[in-house]
Each structure stands twice: as C-alpha cells, then as structure tokens.
Amino acid sequence: MTPNIHPSRLILDELTTAIMVVDAEHRILSLNHAAEELFRISARQVHGQRLEQSIRAADIFSELINTACSTGGSYTQRERRVNVCDQRMVTIDCTVTPLEGERVLIEIAEVERHTRITKEHNLVVQNRAIAELLRGLAHEVKNPLGGLRGAAQLLEAELSDNEQREYTQVIISEADRLQNLVDTLLGPKTPTSPEVVNIHEVLERVRSLVDAEGVEGELGAVMSTVPIVRDYDPSIPLLYVERDHLIQALLNLVRNARQSAGPQGNIILRTRTQRQMTIADKVHRLVARIDVEDDGPGIPVEQQEQIFFPMVTSRAEGSGLGLSIAQNLVSRMGGLIEFTSEPGCTVFTIWLPMETDHE
Secondary structure, eight states, X not given: OOTTOOHHHHHHHHOSSEEEEEETTOXXXXXXXXXXXXXXXXXXXXXXXXXXXHOTTHHHHHHHHHHHHHHTSOEEEEEEEEEEETTEEEEEEEEEEEETTTEEEEEXXXXXXXXXXXXXXXXXXXXXXXXXXXXXXXXXXXXXXXXXXXXXXXXXXXXXXXXXXXXXXXXXHHHHXXXXXXXXXHOOSSOOOOEEXXXXXXXXXXXXXXXXXXXXXXXXXXXXXXXXXXXXXXXXXXEEEOHHHHHHHHHHHHXXXXXXXXXXXXXXXXXXXXXXEEETTEEXXXXXXXXXXXXXXXXXXXXXXXXXXXXXXXXXXXXXXXXXXXXXXXXXXXXXXXXXXXXXXXXXXXXXXXXXXXX
16 A cells, blocks of 8 residues: 555545545645546645636536535536636536535546547557558558569660660669558567656657757748747656657657647647556556647548548648558557647647556
8 A cells, every 4th residue: 555645545546537625615625636637737736725726617616516515415517518727628527515524525527538438449440450451551562562673673684775774763763662651651660679768858859859850931941940838747657668669659740740830830748647548448557648739720620530541641741651650659559649639729649558567
C-alpha cells in the first residue's frame, strides 16, 4: 500500500468517473485523478478554493448543488453540455449527493467516453486492416518492380547510344522511387529496440528540429518559425519506448500542425497522464498522453474518417503518408493516435502505455 494515502483514496483514483467533494460554501475538499484530468487542474493547488475560482463550469455545478441541498437527496442531470477547460466542450451526466457534515459529493461521467471507446476500437481495427493491405500490396508491387528494373539494366547494357540510355535510366530511377515509396509505407524493417526515455527530452528534440526547418509562406519562401507553446507535466515518469520511432511520429504530427497553422498560427505541445485507458482492447492502469494542437482551419469533415489512410491529405503539396506512418510507428510501441478537429482547434493525441516489463 502507498504510504500516507488512505485506501479509499486509492480506490477513488482508479475510477474513470470524476469525483469531487465540496463543503457548504462550495470550497473544494477533494478530487480524484479523473476529476483532475477532466478539468485540467491539480487537487493540491485547488484544495480549499471555491468552485468559481477553480473550474469554468462552476455555475452549472453550483446550481446542481443548491438543488440537491434544497431537496435533501441526490439530484441527477443528464447530457449537460459544459465547457470544462480551454474551450473544451464535453457532454456529461452529473449526480450531486448531500453528505454528512455539510459536504456535497459530485459525480461526473463523460457521455462521450463510451463513444470514444467504440471509436478507438474501430480505429485499431482499421489500422490493422491497413497494415495487412499494405503488406499484401507491397508483395504484389515489389516483385514486378524488381523484374522491371532488372530488364531495364539488361537493356541498357545492350545500348550504345547514350541518348537511348537516358530512357532506361528513367525506368530504373522511377522503379527505385516506387520501391522507396513501398518501403516507406511498410515502415521500419528493423525490430523495435525500446529504451528508457524522458518524454520531454524527445519533445524538445522534435521542437528544435521543426524550429530549424521553418515554415513556408504563401509564395514558398521560408518564413519565421511557428510559435510552439509547451504545456508539460513534469511529474510524468520515464517511458520505455523506441526513441527514434517516437521522434519520427511526433515530427510527422508537428510538421502537419505547422503547415496547418501557417506562419501566423500557434502550436501547443502538451503532456499529461491518463488512468484506466483502453488501447487495442487492453486496459492499461496508466498511459502517457502527448497532444499536438494547432489553431489552423481544421481537417475537412469528409476526410476525417480516412485521415490515417495512406495517400489521404488535404494539402495539394502533401504526400498523405505522414499520419499513416506515425500511426504505424506508435502502434508498434503498443500505443495509438487519435484526433479531434474543428476550425481553429485540431488536436492529435498520442497514447502510450506506461507499464513496462523490463527491470
């Protein structure tokens, strides 16, 4: 048992339902981890503060508290749309129950949670299907490519005219290009070599690389770098992952965010942890969350269902491979990439399990 922590507190922290306890003056007495994550606040920092000082949707909860206290029993309101933090809107079911000692228990369940679990399951199945499709496609494409390239080399050896050899060089060059494209779609050939890494060191590496690249303006000229705001949780433990794979996945996401935001936009890199997270039908006690957020125009609605498919892109100059490759790399580490997008706010989230089997 963890020292100095009451067993009931440990149980509350394992719940996926957000739990708050306030006193008669609406001062916060306790929060569980789910409530901290929902409102993006720290229980230690807001302890003793009034709801109005700590969370955006305080007026709604104050109204429910007053109703419950006036009736003397539990009061539930379902499917209430609230702004919980940083313009993040969620639909919740909220139950308020008066307790002894002029205290009030508030239980908050996100309605979207069940929808998200279903969406996540479908995304995992989709990613597996894409990987199988790509493996089959690669096999069918690579064999004829090899024969085509070999025939072009034999033909070139028989030609004495340099002008005619230019045509065979075009064939060989294009065959090599297609071979590289297939290899890129399949992802790394080498097995993963996980190591203990500091997630924030990786993010700083990615940030420095993107800063060095700059961003193209309307006429193609390299402009000043897009501002990248860091919102890190310094308490996140070290991760046991494949460092190079994580860097490449993050690079792809941040580069996309930079292109979407444009020279005048902004990018946010955010880290948090999440308890009791399901990834690929496996429940993890604790996962790391990495958000890459931009304030660009968002992803067109008609493309959102296929955004992780190869060759799908909303930019004329894009290859449509960045997100597919990033998803492949993260899935090899047991994780998953999800996203939400609307005009002015697109967030790609990497989920990575924090359980390790190494010593």
